Amino acid sequence: MTNPAYVAVDWGTSSFRLWLIGRDGTVLAERRSGEGMTSAAKTGFSAVLAGHLTAIEAPENLPVIVCGMAGARQGWVEAGYIDVPAPLASILTGAVSVPGESRDIRILPGLAQRDIARPDVMRGEETQLLGALGRASSGAQAVCMPGTHSKWVHVTDSKVTGFSTFMTGELFDVISKHTILSHAVTGAEEQPADAAAFEAAVSAVFARPALASNLLFAARSGQLLHGISAAAAQARLSGTLIGLEIAGALQDAANGTTITLVASGRLQALYEQAFRTLSLAFTAIDADAAVRRGLSAAAEAIWPN
Amino acid sequence: MTNPAYVAVDWGTSSFRLWLIGRDGTVLAERRSGEGMTSAAKTGFSAVLAGHLTAIEAPENLPVIVCGMAGARQGWVEAGYIDVPAPLASILTGAVSVPGESRDIRILPGLAQRDIARPDVMRGEETQLLGALGRASSGAQAVCMPGTHSKWVHVTDSKVTGFSTFMTGELFDVISKHTILSHAVTGAEEQPADAAAFEAAVSAVFARPALASNLLFAARSGQLLHGISAAAAQARLSGTLIGLEIAGALQDAANGTTITLVASGRLQALYEQAFRTLSLAFTAIDADAAVRRGLSAAAEAIWPN
Numbered sequence: 269m270t271n272p273a274y275v276a277v278d279w280g281t282s283s284f285r286l287w288l289i290g291r292d293g294t295v296l297a298e299r300r301s302g303e304g305m306t307s308a309a310k311t312g313f314s315a316v317l318a319g320h321l322t323a324i325e326a327p328e329n330l331p332v333i334v335c336g337m338a339g340a341r342q343g344w345v346e347a348g349y350i351d352v353p354a355p356l357a358s359i360l361t362g363a364v365s366v367p368g369e370s371r372d373i374r375i376l377p378g379l380a381q382r383d384i385a386r387p388d389v390m391r392g393e394e395t396q397l398l399g400a401l402g403r404a405s406s407g408a409q410a411v412c413m414p415g416t417h418s419k420w421v422h423v424t425d426s427k428v429t430g431f432s433t434f435m436t437g438e439l440f441d442v443i444s445k446h447t448i449l450s451h452a453v454t455g456a457e458e459q460p461a462d463a464a465a466f467e468a469a470v471s472a473v474f475a476r477p478a479l480a481s482n483l484l485f486a487a488r489s490g491q492l493l494h495g496i497s498a499a500a501a502q503a504r505l506s507g508t509l510i511g512l513e514i515a516g517a518l519q520d521a522a523n524g525t526t527i528t529l530v531a532s533g534r535l536q537a538l539y540e541q542a543f544r545t546l547s548l549a550f551t552a553i554d555a556d557a558a559v560r561r562g563l564s565a566a567a568e569a570i571w572p573n
Numbered sequence: 574m575t576n577p578a579y580v581a582v583d584w585g586t587s588s589f590r591l592w593l594i595g596r597d598g599t600v601l602a603e604r605r606s607g608e609g610m611t612s613a614a615k616t617g618f619s620a621v622l623a624g625h626l627t628a629i630e631a632p633e634n635l636p637v638i639v640c641g642m643a644g645a646r647q648g649w650v651e652a653g654y655i656d657v658p659a660p661l662a663s664i665l666t667g668a669v670s671v672p673g674e675s676r677d678i679r680i681l682p683g684l685a686q687r688d689i690a691r692p693d694v695m696r697g698e699e700t701q702l703l704g705a706l707g708r709a710s711s712g713a714q715a716v717c718m719p720g721t722h723s724k725w726v727h728v729t730d731s732k733v734t735g736f737s738t739f740m741t742g743e744l745f746d747v748i749s750k751h752t753i754l755s756h757a758v759t760g761a762e763e764q765p766a767d768a769a770a771f772e773a774a775v776s777a778v779f780a781r782p783a784l785a786s787n788l789l790f791a792a793r794s795g796q797l798l799h800g801i802s803a804a805a806a807q808a809r810l811s812g813t814l815i816g817l818e819i820a821g822a823l824q825d826a827a828n829g830t831t832i833t834l835v836a837s838g839r840l841q842a843l844y845e846q847a848f849r850t851l852s853l854a855f856t857a858i859d860a861d862a863a864v865r866r867g868l869s870a871a872a873e874a875i876w877p878n
Contacts, residue, residue: 380798385777386787387794417753417790433794434786438752446747447740448722472690478782478820481739482691485722489692489738493685515783 272296274331274571275321276563279313279338280304280392281416286320287560288330289567295560297324305337313344314369331372333567335559336392339364339375349380349389352428357403359394359562360569376566381430388433392559393419397428399562400530400553408525410517413555414510414535416441420517422525432520434513440506443484452491452501459499466538467545469507470514474546477515483508510542518548530555577601579636579876580626581868584618584643585609585697586721591625592865593635594872600865602629610642618649619674636677638872640864641697644669644680654685654694657733662708664699664867665874681871686735693738697864698724702733704867705835705858713830715822718860719815719840721746725822727830737825739818745811748789754810757796761807770805771843772850774812775819779851782820788813815847823853836860 270290278285282304288297299320308316317332339347347364363374378391393413400411404426411421416437422429444453473483487504490496496504527550529539536552543550575595583590587609593602604625613621622637644652652669668679683696698718705716709731718724721742727734749758778788792809795801801809832855834844841857848855 381794382798384799385791387791387798389794389797432784432787433790435752435790436786439748439786439789442747442751443744446751447743476821476824477785478817478824479737480782480785480821481741481744481814481817482737482821484744485738485740486690486692489686489694492694493687493692494689509786512783512786516781516785516787519781519783 270294270296272327272330273573274333274567275326276560276567277317277332277334277336277338278392278395278559278563279308279334279336279343281337282306284308284316284320285559286317286324287563288324288326289564293564299324305340305343308338308344309342313338314366317373328370331374331567331571333363333374333376333563333570335376335395335563335566339377340391343375345375347375347377347391349378349391350394352379352381352430354379354428356398356401356405356423356426356428359398360403360566363566363570372571374566374570379428379431383430386430386432388431390419390431390433393421395562395566396530396555396559397421397423397562398565399558399560400528403565408522409528410521410525411528411530412517412539412550413530414539418513420513420520422520430520432517434516436509436513440509443505444502448488449484449501449505452488452496453498453505456498456502459497462497462499462503463541465496465500465503466507466541469504470511470542470545473508473511474515477512480508480512506538507542510538511546514542514546514548526551528553530558532556575599575601577632577635578878579638579872580631581865581872582622582637582639582641582643583697583700583864583868584613584639584641584648586642587611589613589621589625590861591622591629592868593629593631594869598869604629610645610648613643613649614647618643619671622678633675636679636872636876638668638679638681638868638875640681640700640868640871644682645696648680650680652680652682652696654683654696655699657684657686657735659684659733661703661706661710661728661731661733664703665708665871668871668875677876679871679875684733684736688735691735691737693736695724695726695736695738698726700867700871701835701860701864702726702728702867703870704863704865705833708870713827714833715826715830716833716835717822717844717855718835719844723818725818725825727825735825737822739821741814741818745814748810749807753793754789754806757793757801757806758803758810761803764802764804767802767804767808768846770801770808771812771846774809775816775847775850778813778816779820782817785813785817811843812847815843816851819847819851819853831856833858835863
């Protein structure tokens with residue numbers, strides 16, 4: 269077995285993922301938990317990390333590279349932002365050291381877009397972006413990273429020119445739980461997904477995005493008047509929000525831009541379905557692999573050997 | 574003092590309003606409470622109404638005309654819908670009687686649009702619509718009735734041709750309370766409203782409605798990066814949602830359509846500000862007066878004397 273070289277951590281808001289990486293780049297061990305920033309801020313980031321490092325018997329001198337919300341203002345150590353436009357490679361620099369630890373622990377910075385009209389921030393996705401594209405990429409790309417706060421990043425010839433957050437996942441969540449649509453979608457999880465309703469909703473809002481808040485309500489009216497199923501109502505809700513996001517994101521994309529989807533699991537399936545419905549060509553990259561590759565790229569830049 | 578002729582009730586989801594109307598049409602007494610459908614369903618609609626009628630010493634033989642959620646499926650007596658397209662005057666017919674009451678109590682029906690792609694419902698606003706326009710109106714009008722579920726109703730020559738619900742108010746509510754924007758808007762109520770931020774947000778989303786879920790997130794990014802005030806963040810949120818609604822509503826409006834705003838209080842001020850920002854001409858009608866006139870029109874049609 270190869271010798272361990274470093275530890276990589278993706279520290280999200282509500283999730284924690286850690287990989288022990290060997291000298292040959294392979295994953296030697298992996299840990300996952302719900303100890304994201306929100307809970308670690310109470311327990312103690314140092315203690316949470318130490319617990320996992322002990323569990324995998326990580327050698328004492330191994331350095332740790334961290335991305336994500338551990339670098340937020342309410343995180344472990346504030347890691348700041350790199351302002352776009354900036355080269356992809358600049359993400360590798362600007363990592364901050366965590367003081368008072370026996371190990372060399374570095375937290376990567378986020379990205380900020382300080383445009384007054386279109387301000388924007390990301391933290392964690394920049395590492396995923398780096399892992400998805402690598403330091404050198406050519407042409408104009410729109411990288412789609414769906415989630416609670418979906419990110420669309422515009423990259424031209426290895427330079428991040430700008431990005432936009434669409435709060436699609438969070439809107440889906442609060443609309444499902446706290447609005448009148450909650451009545452329409454209750455029970456959707458027990459039914460098979462309604463692909464036709466999803467695709468129709470994506471197409472409808474993409475054609476007429478200004479109708480978004482009307483098309484959302486139609487999930488409720490459809491239940492009252494036509495008895496549509498919970499799965500159909502949920503599909504209308506997700507299709508409308510995802511279709512709206514794609515419509516907005518493409519407004520910022522120049523002709524000839526290729527779409528790269530960085531996602532995993534259910535979100536990957538939904539976005540692929542949406543892109544196909546809209547006849548949009550795209551490349552798909554697994555999000556978990558991308559963040560791990562990004563963390564590895566940072567580790568190799570910081571601790572070359 | 575004129576003799577009382579009938580009682581008029583606007584029974585909302587979370588509000589109750591009652592007027593004692595005289596033979597000459599004047600308001601002799603008024604009652605307001607929070608006993609909307611939600612609470613009346615538990616206490617008992619009959620008991621709630623009886624309490625208010627006793628308080629105003631309404632003569633025993635006076636009939637009562639009711640609009641709103643008392644006629645919903647989870648209301649007092651289900652009053653059904655009139656399907657559009659339909660003449661405005663059809664709202665006056667189709668009222669259902671409440672059985673087992675000593676008084677003659679009628680509940681007006683709602684309106685339904687059974688279009689498969691654009692299903693929609695309203696209950697209560699149809700009475701406000703009738704009171705705003707009267708039975709006879711000419712030309713093409715778009716009647717805007719803002720609220721939790723804003724309604725835009727298209728009326729041509731006294732006929733309701735279609736309508737659309739935009740869940741603007743409800744989205745504002747859940748986004749303010751349950752998303753990351755709650756951090757950005759906390760404290761807005763203690764600050765003066767930020768008119769410039771509101772107008773900029775209306776204009777921005779009206780020009781590019783597909784960016785709605787990105788422009789909403791900008792209220793958060795703006796706080797993180799530029800330290801915008803809570804009032805500015807709240808203005809961005811409301812301006813984006815209201816501007817999106819207007820953009821969507823006008824998509825359904827033919828050229829030469831006049832806009833009639835039926836609103837009161839703070840909503841009236843906000844929508845007037847939005848229309849002016851977008852250089853859209855409009856007529857404003859007070860919502861409270863409109864619903865009372867609509868109830869009176871129904872009472873005069875049902876109990877002519």
